[in-house]
Amino acid sequence: MSEMRNYISNNKKLTQFVVLLVIFFSLCFLISPSDSNILWRFPPLIAGLPLLINDCVSYLMYEFMPIEIYDSEIEEYEERPLIKEVTRALSSTVLFCIQVIREILLGGVKTIVTFTSWDFVNENKWAYWPALPWTVVCSAAILLGYSLRGFGLATLAGLASMYISIFGQWEPAMETLSLVLIAAPASFVLGLFFGVLAYRNKSVESALAPLLNIAQTMPHFSYLVPAMVFFGVGDHAGAIATIIFATPPMIRLTILGLKKVSPEVTEAALMSGCNEFQLMFRVLIPTARRDILIGVNQVIMQCLAMAVIASFIGAKGLGFNLLLALNGLRVGQAIELGICIVLIAVVLDKLSLAWANKQVDYFADLNFMQRNKYKIFLFFLLFFWSIIAYIGTFLFEEGFNYFYLIPHNKGITTETFWQGGVDWIVDTFFFQLKAFNEFLIISVLLPMKHAYLSMPVIATFVLIMGIGYIIGGLKSAFIVGFFLIFIAFTEWWDRALITAYMATFGVIVSALIGITVGSICAQTNITSKSIILICDTFQTFPSFIYLIPVIMLFGVTDTSVLIAVIVYATIPATRYTVEGLRSVPDTLHDAGSMSGVNRLQRWLKIELPLAFPHMMLGVNQTVVFALFMVIIGAMIGTEDLGQYILKSLSDKHGIGNGLTLGFCVAFIGLAVDHLIRTWAEERKKALGL
Amino acid sequence: MRKIITAFLVSVGLLMAPAFLSAKDSSKPIVIPTHNWSSQVVMAYVIGGIFESMGNTVEYVPADTQAVYEAIRNGDVTISHEVWQSTFGKSFYEAMAKGGIIDAGTHAAMTLEEVGVPQWVIDKNLCPGLPNWEALKDCKDVFATADSGGKGRILEGPQSWHGVEYPDRVEALLGDDWVVKFAGSADALWAELAAAKKEGRGTITFNWTPNFTDADGFAFIEWPPYYPGCRKQDGGDSKCGSPKGWLKKAANYKMPKTHPAAYTTFSQISFNAGQIGQMAKLVDIEGLSHQDAAKKWLADNEDVWKPFTKPGM
Numbered sequence A: 001m002s003e004m005r006n007y008i009s010n011n012k013k014l015t016q017f018v019v020l021l022v023i024f025f026s027l028c029f030l031i032s033p034s035d036s037n038i039l040w041r042f043p044p045l046i047a048g049l050p051l052l053i054n055d056c057v058s059y060l061m062y063e064f065m066p067i068e069i070y071d072s073e074i075e076e077y078e079e080r081p082l083i084k085e086v087t088r089a090l091s092s093t094v095l096f097c098i099q100v101i102r103e104i105l106l107g108g109v110k111t112i113v114t115f116t117s118w119d120f121v122n123e124n125k126w127a128y129w130p131a132l133p134w135t136v137v138c139s140a141a142i143l144l145g146y147s148l149r150g151f152g153l154a155t156l157a158g159l160a161s162m163y164i165s166i167f168g169q170w171e172p173a174m175e176t177l178s179l180v181l182i183a184a185p186a187s188f189v190l191g192l193f194f195g196v197l198a199y200r201n202k203s204v205e206s207a208l209a210p211l212l213n214i215a216q217t218m219p220h221f222s223y224l225v226p227a228m229v230f231f232g233v234g235d236h237a238g239a240i241a242t243i244i245f246a247t248p249p250m251i252r253l254t255i256l257g258l259k260k261v262s263p264e265v266t267e268a269a270l271m272s273g274c275n276e277f278q279l280m281f282r283v284l285i286p287t288a289r290r291d292i293l294i295g296v297n298q299v300i301m302q303c304l305a306m307a308v309i310a311s312f313i314g315a316k317g318l319g320f321n322l323l324l325a326l327n328g329l330r331v332g333q334a335i336e337l338g339i340c341i342v343l344i345a346v347v348l349d350k351l352s353l354a355w356a357n358k359q360v361d362y363f364a365d366l367n368f369m370q371r372n373k374y375k376i377f378l379f380f381l382l383f384f385w386s387i388i389a390y391i392g393t394f395l396f397e398e399g400f401n402y403f404y405l406i407p408h409n410k411g412i413t414t415e416t417f418w419q420g421g422v423d424w425i426v427d428t429f430f431f432q433l434k435a436f437n438e439f440l441i442i443s444v445l446l447p448m449k450h451a452y453l454s455m456p457v458i459a460t461f462v463l464i465m466g467i468g469y470i471i472g473g474l475k476s477a478f479i480v481g482f483f484l485i486f487i488a489f490t491e492w493w494d495r496a497l498i499t500a501y502m503a504t505f506g507v508i509v510s511a512l513i514g515i516t517v518g519s520i521c522a523q524t525n526i527t528s529k530s531i532i533l534i535c536d537t538f539q540t541f542p543s544f545i546y547l548i549p550v551i552m553l554f555g556v557t558d559t560s561v562l563i564a565v566i567v568y569a570t571i572p573a574t575r576y577t578v579e580g581l582r583s584v585p586d587t588l589h590d591a592g593s594m595s596g597v598n599r600l601q602r603w604l605k606i607e608l609p610l611a612f613p614h615m616m617l618g619v620n621q622t623v624v625f626a627l628f629m630v631i632i633g634a635m636i637g638t639e640d641l642g643q644y645i646l647k648s649l650s651d652k653h654g655i656g657n658g659l660t661l662g663f664c665v666a667f668i669g670l671a672v673d674h675l676i677r678t679w680a681e682e683r684k685k686a687l688g689l
Numbered sequence B: 001m002r003k004i005i006t007a008f009l010v011s012v013g014l015l016m017a018p019a020f021l022s023a024k025d026s027s028k029p030i031v032i033p034t035h036n037w038s039s040q041v042v043m044a045y046v047i048g049g050i051f052e053s054m055g056n057t058v059e060y061v062p063a064d065t066q067a068v069y070e071a072i073r074n075g076d077v078t079i080s081h082e083v084w085q086s087t088f089g090k091s092f093y094e095a096m097a098k099g100g101i102i103d104a105g106t107h108a109a110m111t112l113e114e115v116g117v118p119q120w121v122i123d124k125n126l127c128p129g130l131p132n133w134e135a136l137k138d139c140k141d142v143f144a145t146a147d148s149g150g151k152g153r154i155l156e157g158p159q160s161w162h163g164v165e166y167p168d169r170v171e172a173l174l175g176d177d178w179v180v181k182f183a184g185s186a187d188a189l190w191a192e193l194a195a196a197k198k199e200g201r202g203t204i205t206f207n208w209t210p211n212f213t214d215a216d217g218f219a220f221i222e223w224p225p226y227y228p229g230c231r232k233q234d235g236g237d238s239k240c241g242s243p244k245g246w247l248k249k250a251a252n253y254k255m256p257k258t259h260p261a262a263y264t265t266f267s268q269i270s271f272n273a274g275q276i277g278q279m280a281k282l283v284d285i286e287g288l289s290h291q292d293a294a295k296k297w298l299a300d301n302e303d304v305w306k307p308f309t310k311p312g313m
Helices: A002-010 A012-030 A049-062 A082-106 A110-115 A118-123 A134-148 A151-166 A170-200 A202-217 A220-231 A235-260 A263-271 A276-287 A289-313 A318-327 A331-357 A373-395 A415-453 A457-489 A493-521 A525-540 A544-554 A558-582 A586-594 A599-635 A641-648 A654-687 B002-016 B038-053 B068-074 B085-098 B119-123 B133-138 B165-173 B186-199 B260-268 B273-284 B290-300 B302-309
Strands: A066-071 A076-081 B030-034 B058-062 B079-084 B101-106 B112-118 B152-156 B178-182 B204-209 B218-220 B247-252
Touching: A012 A457, A049 A076, A049 A082, A049 A220, A049 A654, A066 A082, A076 A082, A082 A110, A082 A170, A082 A220, A082 A235, A110 A118, A134 A151, A134 A331, A134 A373, A151 A170, A151 A331, A170 A202, A170 A235, A170 A276, A170 A289, A170 A318, A170 A331, A202 A235, A202 A599, A202 A654, A220 A235, A220 A289, A220 A599, A220 A641, A220 A654, A220 B068, A235 A289, A263 A276, A276 A289, A289 A318, A289 A331, A289 A525, A318 A331, A318 A544, A318 B038, A318 B186, A331 A415, A331 A525, A331 A544, A415 A493, A415 A544, A415 A558, A415 B186, A457 A493, A457 A654, A493 A525, A493 A558, A493 A599, A493 A641, A493 A654, A525 A558, A544 A558, A544 A599, A544 B186, A558 A599, A586 A599, A599 A641, A599 A654, A641 A654, B030 B038, B030 B079, B038 B058, B038 B079, B038 B260, B038 B273, B038 B290, B038 B302, B068 B079, B068 B085, B068 B101, B068 B247, B079 B085, B085 B101, B085 B112, B085 B247, B101 B260, B112 B119, B112 B152, B112 B186, B119 B218, B152 B165, B152 B186, B165 B178, B186 B204, B204 B218, B247 B260, B260 B302, B273 B290, B290 B302
Parallel strands: B030 B058, B152 B178, B152 B204
Antiparallel strands: A066 A076, B079 B247, B101 B247, B112 B204, B112 B218
């Protein structure tokens, strides 16, 4: 008896957990499923919220403060609401910026039109801004790579831009690039600005924190409807949605980086007489460079991840072509386009890193030629390739000048190869895969889904809040309870349960795969570097591309969605496992070896426990990624929140529904995030890290 | 304050107002939306090509199929050249009720948007009696899938297309033996058709005509005929199929004033099912890019489209 008591007091949390499970299951059995039973499903108390949001927005956009405006096109006065005029003015500014870059790369008349008129351009055919020949852009990329980092980066930039042009994707790629070249710097500047603001002012930081949390867990689709309503359809709306999506990680990493700067640095700077501005831009930000650069990396990755989704609201470029290719089931073409997106991401990332890390040599004594050798060389190249492009006009007969612009889809293509590969997989493994699919659906997924749906709402609350209590005390219990109650009071609780079921399955499998693969790869230097590279690639590779082959193999089923989820959500689990294990100090390895542990023991008893908090952050990210992908899985066909978010794109009350559903997804993510983070913090304290 | 803003904006407006006093088309570009299926994209470039031949400037913008009506209303997009009655009719009329969008006439093509089976399902006689709907009563097993729980499965398009129309109809006519599953996108439908063909199993999916699937043959289920008010949302019992529908064109309300000539042409443009099929075929079967397909179509069919450009046709 006393042994038992000892055991209970030693394993207090475990006992609490067992008691919690007992209560949970007895609630599940006791409460009868009927819609009138308040313990089974809460009444949808805030079902009116979407409508309210909607009415507010439409009042703001279509009725608030109407002003009379003379419309020159129809020669009449019109009443237009103020806010709409303001957002449209912002839209046209953004659009103008995108177009300037786009026309430098691809040629056009719109920039000239902005300063004159369409009439002027139509009457004067010479008023056309010529495109830079692709050869110039290629060599500029190579030169930039070389001047920033040397031969390696030059090769990468060169190969990437050649790939894009030779495969005939130059035009859409440059359209996407022009959008990213506006969105990424804007996100960077905004992120840095808000980050610095939050660092300097506590109340700004505490006001930003919940916003950032929600923004980072809201699914991509939820950003589209508001962007469309406020800013219209087109590249500008795509760019604005991208900026909103890509800024939060930048803000967060800026704050993180600045906070890490040790006070000695600040003091030294103040002693040398820095003013506020110098302190921030000459001392603090350069010192916090490492985290800020991770922020830049995140911004670029997010921008290109959003490039595809932004094409739903009118962004031109690779994303739109990708959707078209997928619609024709042309997986090969889609893969080529996907590779273009990855290449743009990788090159931009490496170039910006190299630029930020370049040291200025203040003591070099160079003459004009030496200082400007790259610019001069570039000027020479521009001249040279322009002449070649001009000669090209006489060489090619079909009206395409391959020295000037390789027209869209006129390059070489490996489509048949990829298509053949996909067809081969489908043909060869069809029946095995089908059997697997049926087994998975009938014996795992359907029962799991059924189990989730047959949980009474009160039991779910007891379970989740109970876990919150065990991990982080009353405070945690109330925080997760708040997140859940919001969802429970909407009319989408059942949908949220289906989302939760798919995300749970995805997270469990992804975490298992990720931690295993990560642990194996972390054993040597080379494998850990290459696995991180693979993670980077898969993170930018547009997730839509998996959808088609997966549907071919597994049909419009939950299996398809979950496979897409697992491919995507395994990335953070792997990455953080590798990073966590690699960060275990060598001295501890040595200490372990000296005490005579073997490899397996060292992994189990030393490395894993020490890396555990970091790995839990990985699992945390896995949850967010899995939720995102479950929502994107609506493109395959699901019955969860995602399908409703997709529907809100075309709904009458779209903006309200889209946002409320987005909050629901975000709150699921945040509840899990809170639990895991609290647990990881506890472990960290226990380990003395 | 409001007056100042008004005065300011008016003066800016006046300064920027070029003289559009004649009935000549404005030189501002006509914005044509492109959606995610081939015939629509090719037709966008075809219509763009016709406008360009008249000296107009055009611009293409990718847009969501449902959201585009709101965009036309707001003036972000000028026209829409494929408004399908049963799928987009509701969004179109809702936008029209709010004002800002006008009906610019109807294509000659009749459309049908309905669930059905690929022709080879009929040829193999997997479910005797098809395409009559009553045949479905006896062959739910042919169309069952792993996740349908032994019931026959009908694969509908995304829920945003027709809401609960098909679940209502299936429940009313076929009862509990059938389920309706929503696919997330048109791609999912085509992938399902391709997979079913490879496997040789029966499948019922949502589809429409004219479409590229017409080339391989597609048999639409013949439900009890449609009559106005038969759907549940209109107060009926949902025991009816889809109507043979129209294919309309829509335009922003300013277009007749800003681009009178182009608007006249646009309102006269009328393609039939064969012509729309040709456009889709150039891309989906012959593998041309959308722009090239449009160029080829325009070059081959001058006698079809030239008359549209003459006023008072």
